[in-house]
Amino acid sequence: MWSFPDRGSWATHSGKYRGNWSPYIPRNLILRYSKPGDWVLDQFLGSGTTLVEAKLLNRNAVGVDINPQAISISEENLQFKCETISKMRIQQGNATNLDFIKDGKIEFICMHPPYANIIKYSKDIAGDISLLTIEEFLCEMGKVISESYRVLKKGNMCAVMIGDIRRRGKVVPLGFQVMNIFLKQGFSSKEIIIKEQHNCRSTNFWEKQNNEFLLLAHEYIFVFQK
Numbered sequence: 676m677w678s679f680p681d682r683g684s685w686a687t688h689s690g691k692y693r694g695n696w697s698p699y700i701p702r703n704l705i706l707r708y709s710k711p712g713d714w715v716l717d718q719f720l721g722s723g724t725t726l727v728e729a730k731l732l733n734r735n736a737v738g739v740d741i742n743p744q745a746i747s748i749s750e751e752n753l754q755f756k757c758e759t760i761s762k763m764r765i766q767q768g769n770a771t772n773l774d775f776i777k778d779g780k781i782e783f784i785c786m787h788p789p790y791a792n793i794i795k796y797s798k799d800i801a802g803d804i805s806l807l808t809i810e811e812f813l814c815e816m817g818k819v820i821s822e823s824y825r826v827l828k829k830g831n832m833c834a835v836m837i838g839d840i841r842r843r844g845k846v847v848p849l850g851f852q853v854m855n856i857f858l859k860q861g862f863s864s865k866e867i868i869i870k871e872q873h874n875c876r877s878t879n880f881w882e883k884q885n886n887e888f889l890l891l892a893h894e895y896i897f898v899f900q901k
């Protein structure tokens with residue numbers, strides 16, 4: 676179980692991008708599952724948290740996001756000096772099609788997709804999976820996971836952070852649904868980490884629901900091996 680009550684604000688990290696992850700998460704994953712000089716991929720780049728950590732830890736990295744705003748925020752966040760000599764490649768694109776990356780090129784994948792449509796990351800960008808229904812989201816995640824399998828080196832790891840959501844009074848076990856797609860596509864399950872949630876914007880809303888619901892206060896970090 677991982678818990679980072681102080682989310683981390685070194686280098687250019689800030690909590691400003693909606694739904695970004697604490698830099699402690701990619702930092703710990705990168706340290707555990709890759710070596711200096713390896714190629715790390717985050718195909719849901721957001722504000723670039725993973726690439727900032729890859730740069731600090733001397734890993735090469737590829738970042739992809741469908742939203743041009745995320746690309747420019749990430750480019751800005753990567754503008755800091757450090758002693759490392761890593762290569763950073765950022766590209767606007769769709770995580771369902773990474774055809775600019777050769778088969779088996781990536782040594783570690785560290786991704787944090789939208790949790791279906793609980794946060795909408797754009798109004799109408801074609802391909803933005805945060806605008807889809809749950810069924811459509813899971814279908815697109817199937818393509819994302821298939822591309823992840825293709826670009827990852829055999830024997831190496833792919834980590835994904837994802838949370839469950841609520842719909843009409845019920846919990847949708849989105850985390851387990853996504854996990855099942857990984858398993859069906861040939862990945863094996865290496866670790867299941869429960870990540871405690873802190874400072875979540877929707878906590879106030881759910882706390883006012885007359886105790887009808889328990890608060891969802893965790894996310895999953897699944898680590899899969901190819």
Ligand SMILES: C[S@@+](CC[C@H](N)C(=O)[O-])C[C@H]1O[C@@H](n2cnc3c(N)ncnc32)[C@H](O)[C@@H]1O
Nearest residue numbers: 695696719721722724740741769770796803804
């Ligand atoms: C949860 S956020 C990632 C936040 C990131 N971990 C950070 O710390 O800033 C999910 C991101 O996925 C992006 N996204 C949505 N659909 C996508 C797609 N089909 N391909 C690539 N990126 C996509 C959104 O624009 C958003 O930036």
